[in-house]
Amino acid sequence: MDIGLTGTSSAGAHSNSEGRSKRQRVEDDGSMHRQSSPLIDDNDDSDDFDESDSDGELTPAERASRKRKLKAMRKEEKEQRDRNSMLSTMANSHATPKAATALARALQEYVKMLLGVYRKQRSPNPSSSEPSLPEPPTVDEVHAWATQKDAAQKAMLSAPLKPVRFVSRLSLTVGSRYDHRWGSQCEAALAMAGFTRCTFDWNGRPDSAWNTAMTRIILQEWEKCHEAHGTKAFGIIAAENTSANRLEIVRRWCENQAPKFRDQAKMNVMSQTPEGKVQAAQLREMSRTRDRRRRAKTKIHTARQELAQHIFGVNSPEYLLLSHSEVHSEDKVTMTNGSGTRTKTRLEWRSGALDTFVNLVDKAIPGQEIIPRKKARAQAIVDCGAYSSESDLDAFPPQGLQESLVSNAWLDKMSGVAISNLRLGKAEVVDIRKSIQVLTNLMLPRGAAGLGEGSSSTQVPGEGSSSSSGPMMTQ
Structure with missing residues (x-):
């Protein structure tokens, strides 16, 4: 009896241990399965949903529906971020004064004087008096200006510093409300900064290194002219004469001249042939006619x-x-x-x-x-x-x-x-x-x-x- 009971109990214990081992293996397999499931990434198109169903499973149609909802939600959030960014940019942007204000007219005429761009003169030959913008700086000019400081430091150690040869576009025959000496002083400041002529990179960005330095020096010299009462003829309002307004006015004017320079370049290429000269003259006359009609109507x-x-x-x-x-x-x-x-x-x-x-x-x-x-x-x-x-x-x-x-x-x-x-x-x-x-x-x-x-x-x-x-x- 003892032997039988002992055998029975040992057999039962063995069977119980086997059952516990099987359950442990099943639980271990389940935990391993849960741990091996991939994590959800916000940037991928995986299913981001709450598995609250009793069976924990979704049909392919339900998965596709939830995926579409997730994409729509992410798209809406991105559009909202873009709108907020745009509104923030508009709120922080500076209101540029209108072109008809006295400050804008004074700055535009000052820049035109330096660039040699004056009003159209009445002449029997209209093409001879057509105002033209100066050519943008070449690659060599930009490189020479960018390395001017290093070259100057080396030259000071080896030999006396040679002055920069500046090409002026100031005209003594065309009248301006600015005294000629203010233009000469600005050209001297540009030459001291390493510029060989006064021009803008019409095809480049407004905030490029060349355009930024050129604008900064011109505005500095104009401010000296204004403080010396050289702009009394314009009647500038003191409240509008701020550094931000001056910068935005010059930057806007340069941006508006870019398409004009492209048209000017097309005219120059067109005028290289006799037929092109006739066509260019006709286009200039049409442009002047439109301007005259617009001014007369105004x-x-x-x-x-x-x-x-x-x-x-x-x-x-x-x-x-x-x-x-x-x-x-x-x-x-x-x-x-x-x-x-x-x-x-x-x-x-x-x-x-x-x-x-x-x-x-x-x-x-x-x-x-x-x-x-x-x-x-x-x-x-x-x-x-x-x-x-x-x-x-x-x-x-x-x-x-x-x-x-x-x-x-x-x-x-x-x-x-x-x-x-x-x-x-x-x-x-x-x-x-x-x-x-x-x-x-x-x-x-x-x-x-x-x-x-x-x-x-x-x-x-x-x-x-x-x-x-x-x-x-x-x-």
Whole structure:
């Protein structure tokens, strides 16, 4: 019995030990399986999800769905970081003063004086007076300037230091509001810094070593000129004259000159052949014509707005009407044997009443002047000659304009899509008949003004007629 019990207990103990060994192996295998599972990386496209399911398994469709959600979440986070970075850059950026400010004009003229770029002169040969930007520094010039300090130190130990030969672009024949000595002093400072001429790397970055050093020296010398009252002719406001504003103005001007230099280089290459010279001359003339038309349109636009402000007020519908640049047409200059003929370009979309209103405004501009010189100048602004035979077919009224101010004949020619995009207003914001009556009474002599006001049945010229009715058209 003892032997049997002992054998049975030993057999049971053996079987229990084998069971525990099997369970231990299973647990060890499970732990090894869990430890060998790969870690999730934020940069890869692995499944980043919470395994909270009871079975701990996902179907391939669920895995793909969660992977798409993870990618979308990461993309949204990246876009949010980019937006925050952009907003931070905009918030920390410096507001550059406008180009029309006195400080900007003073700095631009100072830099142009050093570069030898002056205003276009009137000459029988326009190409000879065409202002040109200096060539950018060559690779050898940049290398020589960069190693100038080391070369100077070596030369001081071996031989007397030789001065740098500086090529000046200052002109004594062209007038400038700066004294010539300020330009000479700036060139001397550039020569002391190792520069052989005053120019910018137009094709390089604004913050390159050459451009940065050139800008810094020019601004230092300009500040000396300003402190010595050399910029009194510009009327600079002290609050705007900060180092940050000066730097941004010069940097912006240089960036704007880069495309002009590329056009200049193309013209130089084109002018190497006889046919190219003719084509380059035509392109220059077209550019000058566009500039003249733009300046003439700006002058008459400003003059009309000033008159409307004086008569109707700055918040009046008439002033707001003339504030749209589309209401004003550009004149056209036809060159014949070296002389130009100025003509007016028709705007077919303008109604007869609007043409009459603009025509009366043009007549009142020189009529309000009492000094002969100013009167002649105002007359030259509005005197655009006769009408040209060609109309500006590409001109459209401004969006949201009062529909009664647009010619019905022109609207009949336009497509429905174009008219819908114009979004013309039905409300009679501008009482054009009343505005014409006010200007008509102002143009009459004082004795006849009362008679004109008492006439209530005055017919508005051009009312109901098309814009091509002839004498009622104006620029």
